[in-house]
Amino acid sequence: MTARRPTGADVALAIQEWLSRRAAIGPRSRRARRFAAFGAGSAICFPPVALYGEAAIHIGEGVLIGPYVSLSAGMAPNQELISDEIVSIGDRCLIGRNSSIVGHLSITIGSDVYFGPNVYVTDQNHGVDDLGLPIGRQTQPEVPVVIGAGSWLGTNSVVLPGVTIGRHVAVGAGSVVTSDLPDRAVAAGAPARVIRIAGSGDDGATGEGWPNRS
Numbered sequence: 428m429t430a431r432r433p434t435g436a437d438v439a440l441a442i443q444e445w446l447s448r449r450a451a452i453g454p455r456s457r458r459a460r461r462f463a464a465f466g467a468g469s470a471i472c473f474p475p476v477a478l479y480g481e482a483a484i485h486i487g488e489g490v491l492i493g494p495y496v497s498l499s500a501g502m503a504p505n506q507e508l509i510s511d512e513i514v515s516i517g518d519r520c521l522i523g524r525n526s527s528i529v530g531h532l533s534i535t536i537g538s539d540v541y542f543g544p545n546v547y548v549t550d551q552n553h554g555v556d557d558l559g560l561p562i563g564r565q566t567q568p569e570v571p572v573v574i575g576a577g578s579w580l581g582t583n584s585v586v587l588p589g590v591t592i593g594r595h596v597a598v599g600a601g602s603v604v605t606s607d608l609p610d611r612a613v614a615a616g617a618p619a620r621v622i623r624i625a626g627s628g629d630d631g632a633t634g635e636g637w638p639n640r641s
Contacts, residue, residue: 450474462486463511466518471496479504480530483513487538490516493524500530517576522546532569537576543600548572548586575610584619595625 450473452458452465459465461481466488471478473494480500492498500513514530516522517538526546528534534550550572554565570589574580578592581600586592591607598604599615599622608614611625 466490471498472524476525477527480506480508480513483508483511483530485512485515487516487518487520489519490522491520492522493526493544495525496522497527497529498522499528502531516540523582530572533571534574535572536574537578537594539577540574541579543580543582543584545583546580546585548574550588552588597625 452471452473452475454465454467454469458481462484463482464485464487466486468488469486469490469492471492475492475498476495477497477499483500484498486492498514501508509532513532514528514534514536516528516536517540519539520536521541522528523542523544523546525544526542527548528536529547529549529551531549531551534548536548551569552567553562554567555562557565567588572586572588573591574586575592575594575596577594578596578598580586580598581602583600584598584602584604586598586604590604592598592604593608593610593612595611596608597613598608598619599613601617602615602619603617604614605618608619608621609624611627612621613623613625614621
């Protein structure tokens with residue numbers, strides 16, 4: 428059987444895959460040295476969309492940050508930062524593709540947190556009170572954000588300034604989290620509301636904290 432010659436699409440895909448592997452940021456790469464911490468076994472996939480303020484970004488071990496992710500401390504490259512730990516990502520986290528983590532004061536993500544695609548987390552928002560100034564040029568004070576260990580944020584969810592999400596919390600796809608969520612909450616909606624507390628015995632929950640689907 429005659430071997431099929433690779434098509435232009437085959438070649439382009441092979442080049443893209445090779446570039447993606449070679450251009451990923453890992454602990455031993457030169458770019459990783461810019462970070463305050465970049466743990467063993469972690470990687471930022473190629474390409475990132477926006478990546479700056481690395482001196483105030485801490486990444487734990489075994490973290491995978493997907494492609495097209497924006498990860499920033501401060502509002503612009505080369506900005507003087509207010510502290511050396513603005514964004515902190517714990518161990519074994521997964522940040523889905525097209526997500527954005529935009530920190531100005533403090534965003535803390537615990538270990539084993541998973542993001543679906545297109546998740547947005549920020550600790551600063553625009554103001555609206557000055558009617559003589561475009562909203563895009565108004566700011567409000569930054570308020571820290573905390574996402575507890577073992578939590579999961581569904582596709583297209585948004586976490587706004589001042590929110591503390593507890594441990595082992597599930598946030599449904601498309602939710603907008605505007606207020607604190609307690610440990611083991613299952614929440615959804617815009618604004619997000621607690622549907623139930625996992626492991627409480629409601630809706631057939633098991634002691635492991637999730638519905639029994641056996």
